[in-house]
Amino acid sequence: MLLVGDVCWAAYADSGLYRAAPRSRATRIALPMRTGVRIADIRQEDDRHLMLLWFDGALTRLDLQSGRTVWHSEALVNDVTRAPVSLSLFIDAQKDCWVYMPGSDFGVVYFKPATGEKRIVSRKSGILNNDIVNSVIQDDRGMIWIGTDHGGVNILDKQTFQARFFVNRPEDSKSIAENAIYALYKDQQGIVWCGTYKRGVSYFAENKMKFALHEFKHGDPLSLPYNDVNCFAEDKKGNIWIGTNGGGLIYFDRKAQSYRQYRHRQGDENSLSNDVIVSLHVDKWDQLWIGYYFGGMGYFSNGRFTHYSHSPQDANSLANKTVWKLYEDKRNNFWVGTLGGGLDRFDRGNGIFIIIARTWPTRSIPLHHRIRGNAGRRSLDRNSLRYRCTRQIKGDLCSPAPHHASAQQR
Numbered sequence: 001m002l003l004v005g006d007v008c009w010a011a012y013a014d015s016g017l018y019r020a021a022p023r024s025r026a027t028r029i030a031l032p033m034r035t036g037v038r039i040a041d042i043r044q045e046d047d048r049h050l051m052l053l054w055f056d057g058a059l060t061r062l063d064l065q066s067g068r069t070v071w072h073s074e075a076l077v078n079d080v081t082r083a084p085v086s087l088s089l090f091i092d093a094q095k096d097c098w099v100y101m102p103g104s105d106f107g108v109v110y111f112k113p114a115t116g117e118k119r120i121v122s123r124k125s126g127i128l129n130n131d132i133v134n135s136v137i138q139d140d141r142g143m144i145w146i147g148t149d150h151g152g153v154n155i156l157d158k159q160t161f162q163a164r165f166f167v168n169r170p171e172d173s174k175s176i177a178e179n180a181i182y183a184l185y186k187d188q189q190g191i192v193w194c195g196t197y198k199r200g201v202s203y204f205a206e207n208k209m210k211f212a213l214h215e216f217k218h219g220d221p222l223s224l225p226y227n228d229v230n231c232f233a234e235d236k237k238g239n240i241w242i243g244t245n246g247g248g249l250i251y252f253d254r255k256a257q258s259y260r261q262y263r264h265r266q267g268d269e270n271s272l273s274n275d276v277i278v279s280l281h282v283d284k285w286d287q288l289w290i291g292y293y294f295g296g297m298g299y300f301s302n303g304r305f306t307h308y309s310h311s312p313q314d315a316n317s318l319a320n321k322t323v324w325k326l327y328e329d330k331r332n333n334f335w336v337g338t339l340g341g342g343l344d345r346f347d348r349g350n351g352i353f354i355i356i357a358r359t360w361p362t363r364s365i366p367l368h369h370r371i372r373g374n375a376g377r378r379s380l381d382r383n384s385l386r387y388r389c390t391r392q393i394k395g396d397l398c399s400p401a402p403h404h405a406s407a408q409q410r
Contacts, residue, residue, distance in 0.1 A: 001337040002042050003327035008335045010343050011039040020356045022331055029067045040087035053089040056080055079109050090136040098136050105131040128154050129165045134182050140190040147181030185232040195229035233280035243277030273307050281326040291323030319344045
C-alpha cells in the first residue's frame, strides 16, 4: 500500500492494482498482461511516477495522474531464478532501483532505468559480506545502507560499488549491537537507526563515526526497556517512538536520553491493546497512531489511548485485527492497510471508517513482515499466505460507504 497525496494505491496478490481517492470510486488500473505473475512491491519514483516490482523481477512505471503504463522492463527477470516468497524494491534519490529478497540469500540487484545499467551486489560478486538482505535505505551523503542477517550493515558507495562492513565486535562497545539487522530508519537529523534481533537499537552518528548502542540491561532502569524492535516513528521534537515485538511501545526522549515504556495491562483500560506493534505513524498534530498485531488500531494523545477494534459481528468495525500500514493524507484521513481485511479509510473528524477495499480481492496486500513469539523465532510472510475478505466480490469497482468506527476510549 502506498499513499501519494490524497490517493491510495493498493496492490493485491490475486487481482492487480487499485487506486482510491477521497469521495470517489476505487478503480482498478490496467497493467501489462502478466499471466500468473503477481505484484511484489510498489514505490513512488518521483512526483509524476509510480514504480511496480513484479515477482519475476519485472518493473513497470506508471503515470500518477492517469494511471497509465509509460515504461516496462524485464531486464531483471533472468536474475530472479527462483520463485521468491518476498521481493522488495527501494528507489534512491537518483531514481535507481535496488531489488532484494528478504529472508533469502539473494543479495541485491542494482538497476538504473535511465541507462539500463545493472549490477549484482552480493557476497558472490565480492561486494557484500552476507547475501541475506532485510532492509535498504540511503543516507544524506548518498551512501546505500544494506541491513543483513548476520552480516551487520554493509554501506555501499555508488560511485565505486565498494562497501564498508559495520559488524558487532564484542571488544568494541562502539560497534553495532548485533549482526542481524531487521529495520533501518533515517531520522530528520540524518541519523540512521538500526533495529536488531533482540539486541536493541543502534544508531550511527556520522560526525563521530561510531554506533551508539541502546539495549536492555538487567538492573539498569535507564536502559532500553526491550530489545526486539519492529518499527520507528519520529515526532516534531526529534524524539523517537519505538514499536517492539512483545515489549509494547517505547518513547525515547533524545534530549534527556531517557525512555518511557507503555505495556498492555490486563484490566487497565488506559493501556496498549497488545504488546506487539507492527506500524507507527506520527500525525500533523504530533499525535501517535499505532498498528497492532491482533490488536486493531490505536491512537495516543495527552496520555490517553483510544482503541479501534475489529468485531466479526459488527460490519461497521475495523476491517481486521492486524494493522500493517498507516498513512495520512492531506485531508487528515487515515488509510489503514490490514492483514486479510483489505483497505479502510478512517475519517477521524467524523469518527467513521470508509469501506474502500473490503469488497475488493480475496487476498491481502502483498507485503513482508516478521513476527516472533515467546516460544522462539517465527517468520510470517504475507506474500505466501491467502486470506479471505469478509464480503463477496461484486466487480472491480466499489463505492465507498461510511460506517461508524468501533472505538473505545481508554
